Amino acid sequence: MGLLVIRNLIVSVSAPAAFVALWLCHTPTATAQSTPSEPAHVTIEAYADQQSIGPGDTFRVALVERIQPGWHTYWINPGDAGQATRLRWSVPGGYRVDDVQWPVPHVFRSGTLVTYGYEGEVALVQTVHAPGSLASAPANLSVEAQWLACQDICIPEHGVAQVTLRQEATAAHAAPAASTALFTAAGARLPKPSPWGASLAVGPTHVVLTVRGIAPHLPSAAQVQFLPLSWGEIDNDARQKMARSGDDLLLTLARGDLRSSTLAKLDGLLVLGRGSGQLQGQGFLLHALASGTDAPRTR
């Protein structure tokens, strides 16, 4: 069926060539290629925040997506459509890789559909724990990435990238400046733990998310948006009504497709938008447990 637009991007990197290149450069590098006739809408590259690893080190790796203008990839909760980027790191025995640290996403609106993701460039950072004793050979950490690139239309793409790091008996060496800058920038885009507590009152069609003590930190014109971490809890398209009660901020959110089910908790990002002063653009991780004050259910 010629109309199916499935583009399997073949990643063909000859292993010996890659190793020679890595050995010559001695810097974290990566390879992600696609066949010339099927240009990827996203190119990827892998980085590490150390140039070499010492026993028991905790360091970070990043998969950077460089996304063609007009296209985007997705957050852990893609929203109404789409698919989050999936990363699978292959690491030497004894190494452990933590979960992806997802940066605060952009909100994309198309009619009534709302999706969450990234445009331009995004770094998906993960913490790596090295074992207590290391082999002398360089450690090769490779990542297999699958992402959905969407503009008006969506194309599934994938690629492989890797970093090769020296393993040393003693201290680790810092990464080159460019890599350090990349991790610093990536860190700035991560959501922070919320310094404000939150609670949830659940009604049949709406919930009220109370963020305690935040109001004095927000100018009155601040725009605030809650982005749910999971599907179905919140209607992504519905207007989020904001009110203040003393020092608290009350966000009224329409429930999503799972509105007929019990909602015991709500996790997500509180993103402070326009008019938020110094906090503008920052995202805070909220974890709100439903209080025992459920509004009467209608059904």
Next chain:
Amino acid sequence: MISIHRSRNAWLVRICAVLLSVSGLAGTAQRAMAVAGPTIGSAAPDFVGIDSNGKSIALKDLRGHIVILEWSNNQCPFVGKHYRSGNMQALQKEATKQGIVWLTVLSSAPGQQGNVTAAEANELTRSRGAAPTAVILDPSGTIGHAYGARTTPHMFIIDKSGTLVYMGGMDDKPTTDVADIATAKNYVRLALTAVTAGTPVQDPVTRPYGCSVKYQ
């Protein structure tokens, strides 16, 4: 005691404020914050559609039949997964053999991906070996919006009394990989089995996954 009363009062004020905000939604705010899409256990939104053979199909004329709605866009890779594998066609055949009415709905607007003519729709049915009861052309998105259809595919099941009993994804593996179908939990098949047997659907609402519906 006084301090306890004070804190309890403060607590009560807080709870009341929250409750008022929730109940207050019943008034003016409700219109601006209308709940999108249909609700499980309620009457499925009525519609009249024109199929790829020019025939008019009204949901209310289908009472007494189980009806399944499948939102589709033949160029969406998630739809492609279920058609290249034969997964969708197999389920269509299983369903229609039992007298279930299977309606494939195309809500792509003119000029958008997946918008096809009636003849193209019929050719797609033929070339893919698909077996829906009918393919409804909904380029205005009217039916799509009534159901809050967001993705292709997005599946809805309506029981014989016209009640919506399932809405969501095809299965629990939100990928474009055909290989995932073998190990996926096919929510639609499970729901159809339950509805046919007259038992409750175990997972009546699941995450629809796929491309966005290409509305106007």
